[in-house]
Amino acid sequence: MSTMQALVLNRHQGPLELTELNRPEPGPGEVLVRIAASGLNPLDMKIRAGEAAHAKHPLPLVLGIDMAGIVEAVGAGVDAFKPGDAVYGMTGGVGGIQGTLAQYAAVDAALLAHKPANLSMRSAAALPLAFITSYAGIVDRARLQAERTVLVQGGAGGVGHVSVQLARALGASVFATASERDHDYIRSLGATPIDYRAANVEQYVAAHTGGAGFDLVVDTVGGPSLDASFAAVRHFGHVVSALGWGTHALAPLSFREASYSGVFTLYPLLTGQHRAHHGEMLREATRLAEAGALTPRIDARRFALRDTERAYEALADGTARGKIVVDVDAGIDTALAG
Incomplete structure (x- = not known):
């Protein structure tokens, strides 16, 4: 097969057009993946609307950042994967790199990991961006230790629910803001839900930390949520966010002598640097x-x-209610299950 089907966006805010393209071939260090599933992210919507200049994805483009699939072929120098391997990763859809709303993609092998054996392709395709963002903030930047208190802003969201689980796995006591409809879900993850509509930041900090604040605040929402995070962190604590847009007053953070770290998950894809760490993080996932x-x-x-x-x-x-996943080739999951 020398061609494939892909969804192509020819103009911002335009339709996604099912198009026949040449099937890519893996170059040195690359893997050709037959894509089973593509996980959608809010960033995809911004790129489609032409509102994400930082993603540097020129038209015409194929959207889709996350994927899971089967290795079809490997390029020169690749020894970590072989044809038939089930893999997943955050592999394109930005920086002019073909996205995952296509039947095949030739991707940098450093960005991939073997799919968890107990997850379907659909479930695996939902993880890469969310887990990499969470890990970069919680582990790489904040270096979270066991028995610390963690507040996740937006704990039922795409990055939020993964951050809750990662912090719990590291032994932290986790709290998460969420709408009331998601409180049972937050509890099922082993965290304490906080209704951000029923209590302001001063009230929930007082109720859950005696007014001291949380050791680490993970902001997955941005805007007013990031401002609230600066007010919720304890003295000498840490705030991490992947959504540091807008204008924010740093005085609440300074008064607590706390620190802030930004996470820019796209950096390895855009620059080619540190891509191997993405693969390392997914192996931990x-x-x-x-x-x-x-x-x-x-x-x-x-x-x-x-x-x-x-x-x-x-x-x-x-x-x-959870990650939206597109079945690019649902037959792969069916074959694996059989």
Whole structure:
């Protein structure tokens, strides 16, 4: 097969057009993956609308950052993977790199890890960006230790629910803001839910920390949530966020002599630097998932590649209960299950 089907965006805010493209070939250090599933992210919507200049993804483009699939072929110098391996990763969709809403992609092998054996392709495709963002903040920047207190802002969201599970796996006592409908889910992850609508930051800091604040605050929402994070952290504590847009007063952070770290998850894809660390982080995700400590939350609705417009509508309208995943080739999961 020399061609493949892919969804191509030819103009910002335009339709996703099912298009026949040449199937890529893996170059040195690359792996050709037959894509089973593609996980959608809010960033995809911003890129589609032309509102994400930092993603540097020129038109025409193929969207899709996360994926899971089967190795079809390997390029020169690749010895970590072989044809037939089930893999997953955050592999494209930015920086002019072909995205994952396509039947195949040739990707840098350093970005990949073997798929958790106990997760379907759909579940694995939901993890890469969320886990890498969480790990970069919680482990690489904050160096979270056991028995610390952690507040996750937006604990039921895509990055949030993974951050809750990662912090719990590291032995922390975890609290998470969420709407009331998600409180039972937050409890199921072993965390304490906080209704951010019913209590302001001063009230929930007083209720859960005696006014001292949390050792680490993980902001996954941005805007006012990041401002609240600066007010919720303890003296000498740490705040991490991947959404540091806008104008923020740093005085609350300074008064607590606390520190702040930003996370820019796209950096390795955009620059080619530190890509091997993405693979390392996903190998840790595989270990945690196979140990039962990490389970992605997946929206129950199913979308084929031709239905991706409806998948984007579900992502945009706020009805999703978990990650939206597109079944690029649902037959792969069926074959593995059989």
